Amino acid sequence: MAAADDTKGLVPMIPGWLKGLSVYTAVLALVAAGLIHILATLVVPRFAKASAFQRLSDSLPVNRMRILPPVDASNQPLPYLGPDVRLAICRYNVADSPVAVTVALPDSGWTLGLYTVWGDNFYVLPAQEGRAQSITLTLIPQGERSFSLLTLGGRTTQTSISQIEVPKPTGFAVIRAPMRGRAFTAEIEDALKRAGCEVKRG
Amino acid sequence: MIANVIMFLLIAIGGGLGSSWYMIERGSPLTTLAAGPWTAWTTAGRADADPYTRAHFIRRGMLPVSSALALTFEALSDSEGQRLHSSCEYAIEGEEPRVRFWSISVFNEHGTLIPNAAERYAYNSATLLRSPGGRLGVSLARTARPGNWLPTTGAGRISLVMTLEGDGTTAPAQDGWQPPTIRRVSCR
Numbered sequence: 001m002a003a004a005d006d007t008k009g010l011v012p013m014i015p016g017w018l019k020g021l022s023v024y025t026a027v028l029a030l031v032a033a034g035l036i037h038i039l040a041t042l043v044v045p046r047f048a049k050a051s052a053f054q055r056l057s058d059s060l061p062v063n064r065m066r067i068l069p070p071v072d073a074s075n076q077p078l079p080y081l082g083p084d085v086r087l088a089i090c091r092y093n094v095a096d097s098p099v100a101v102t103v104a105l106p107d108s109g110w111t112l113g114l115y116t117v118w119g120d121n122f123y124v125l126p127a128q129e130g131r132a133q134s135i136t137l138t139l140i141p142q143g144e145r146s147f148s149l150l151t152l153g154g155r156t157t158q159t160s161i162s163q164i165e166v167p168k169p170t171g172f173a174v175i176r177a178p179m180r181g182r183a184f185t186a187e188i189e190d191a192l193k194r195a196g197c198e199v200k201r202g
Numbered sequence: 203m204i205a206n207v208i209m210f211l212l213i214a215i216g217g218g219l220g221s222s223w224y225m226i227e228r229g230s231p232l233t234t235l236a237a238g239p240w241t242a243w244t245t246a247g248r249a250d251a252d253p254y255t256r257a258h259f260i261r262r263g264m265l266p267v268s269s270a271l272a273l274t275f276e277a278l279s280d281s282e283g284q285r286l287h288s289s290c291e292y293a294i295e296g297e298e299p300r301v302r303f304w305s306i307s308v309f310n311e312h313g314t315l316i317p318n319a320a321e322r323y324a325y326n327s328a329t330l331l332r333s334p335g336g337r338l339g340v341s342l343a344r345t346a347r348p349g350n351w352l353p354t355t356g357a358g359r360i361s362l363v364m365t366l367e368g369d370g371t372t373a374p375a376q377d378g379w380q381p382p383t384i385r386r387v388s389c390r
Contacts, residue, residue, distance in 0.1 A: 025206045029213035036218025037225075044226060044257040052265045072321060079263050079313030080276075080363055082324045084305040109303055109367055111271060113247070119260045121247040124268045174265060178303050178367065180328035 045118050052078055053117040053172065060091040063099050065197040067189065070179070086188050088175040090197030094141050095169040102136045102196040109178040110191075114139070114164065116171045123164055138163045138200060139173070173197060226257045239283070240275040240364065240381040262313065267365075273374050277362045280384040286361060288316075288354035290389040292342040294362070296382025299338075301374040303327050303367040306340060308352045311359035318353035325350050338382055 021029075045051075056077060060066055069075050071083045081087075092099045103112045105127035112135075114123040125135065142165045175195055177188050225233070228241075233254050235242045245251040246259060247266035259266050266274065279285050280292060294306070305326035310316055315323045325340055331350050333339055341347035342362075344354055354360055364381060368374040 021209045022206060025210050026213070029210045029217075032210070032214035033217035033221070036214060037222045040219055040222035041226065041253045041257055044222075045260040048257075048260045048263070050263045051260050052263050055263050071315070073315040073317040073323065076315050078265060080309060081264075082305060082307035082363065082365075083315070084307065084324050084326045084365075111267065113265070113268065115265055118256070119265060120249060120251070120256065121266070121268050122249045124247075124271065126271055172265070176267060180303070180326065 051117070052115070052119050056089065056172070057091060060089055062091055062093050063197055063199050065090045065101075065173075065175075065195045067192045067195075070185065084179050086177045086179050086192065088177075088192045088195050090173040091170070092139055092166070092173055092197060093170045094139050094166055096199070098163075098200040099139045100136055100196070100198055100200045101139060101173045102134065102194075103173075103175055104134050104191050104194040105175075106191045107177075111176045112137075113174045113176065114166065114171060115174060116166075116168050120167075122167060134194065136162060139166050140164070141169055142167055225254045226261060229254060229258065235273075237275070237381045238281050239277040239279045239384055241277070242273050242275045243269065245269055246274060264313075272365055272367045275364045275366075275381050277364075277381075277384055278359075280386045282386065284386060285359060286342075286384070287389075288344060288357040288360055291344070291347075291387040293385045293387050294338070294340040294342060294382045295385065296338050297379060298327070298330075298332075298336065299366050299374070299379050301327075301366045301368060304365060306352075306362060306364045308342060308354060309361050309363060310357040311361060313361070316353065316355055316357045316360070318355050320346075320351075320353055322351070322353055325352070340382075342384075343387075 059077070065088055068077055068087045068089065070086065071077075071081055090101060092101070101112070103125075105112065105125070108127050108129070110127040112125040113121050115121050125137075140163055175192060177192060179185075179188065229243060233243060233245070233252055235244050243255050243258060243266075245255045247268040248270060277286065286292065303326065305324055307324035308316060330338065330340075333349075340350040340352055342352050342354055342360075344356070362384070366374040
């Protein structure tokens with residue numbers, strides 16, 4: 001009797017449009033919703049029409065470092081990019097040969113980030129006290145590191161440490177410098193000019 | 203039967219796509235850190251970022267700095283929950299973050315800097331004018347205000363972005379610090 005009363009009390013809580021839905025259909029619909037949710041979430045990055053890579057690719061030469069001009073309303077290469085940062089970007093392509101990225105990180109707050117074409121930041125190198133201010137990283141395709149070590153016979157440990165395997169042949173190497181005011185513009189540009197990106201022959 | 207099919211499609215497609223959109227666009231406590239009107243994506247720019255975070259930043263066309271090094275808060279509404287709009291004036295007030303470097307910028311709803319005659323789009327820990335009390339205070343208004351003024355002109359819906367950078371090797375420590383409040387002063 002009590003159970004019947006409880007059921008009576010619950011019925012009004014179910015919206016009218018749901019009353020005609022069978023439990024079986026409801027469960028199936030929820031499972032399908034879950035699958036669609038997962039699929040849509042995973043697919044969005046692949047079909048993003050205005051990813052950072054797409055926005056920047058046309059203006060960046062391959063395997064060359066380019067210093068982007070100061071950010072303002074008339075010159076904003078990426079959304080939500082404020083004027084408090086200066087960027088130098090290399091659109092690397094290691095499909096044919098490794099690419100050497102040389103970077104100067106003179107002050108705290110400076111970083112070098114490596115991104116895939118999907119915007120995944122798979123490697124980041126921050127400036128650190130005591131770290132050499134000028135660093136060279138050799139970007140190589142995935143799986144090439146072991147090949148290099150075999151051919152080199154492991155004799156250049158230092159080189160292998162500076163090698164970075166990139167998950168895809170193309171992507172961005174981004175140097176980010178905090179802009180603490182206009183007075184620092186020349187100093188920051190000088191440091192960014194020391195950065196390089198070039199194909200490593202041989 | 204037909205009603206069941208329609209309901210199935212509504213729940214499966216509407217629910218699946220809608221919940222995915224919400225999680226990518228707004229996030230959830232699993233993927234974001236909320237403080238008043240401010241939200242930060244906790245794994246932004248990291249190799250181990252969850253699929254929602256990855257999709258969020260790719261869809262927006264951004265290259266986020268790793269949240270292991272910096273924390274970026276975004277506010278779309280004021281502290282009362284009202285959508286930020288250029289027709290209103292706001293006072294951003296609070297304690298200055300105890301980090302090596304921070305900045306606060308204003309954008310329109312598409313993430314574009316708002317053109318203005320003063321060419322002023324942001325303040326940071328080096329450019330902010332401090333009051334005698336040392337607290338953070340920035341005005342958001344169409345027309346000039348004394349002190350730290352960020353012009354919004356006629357941008358429509360606007361958003362605020364505040365980035366905190368740690369010492370370059372670790373994420374900025376919060377130490378009980380709360381992002382500033384966004385108080386609506388008046389609206390036209």
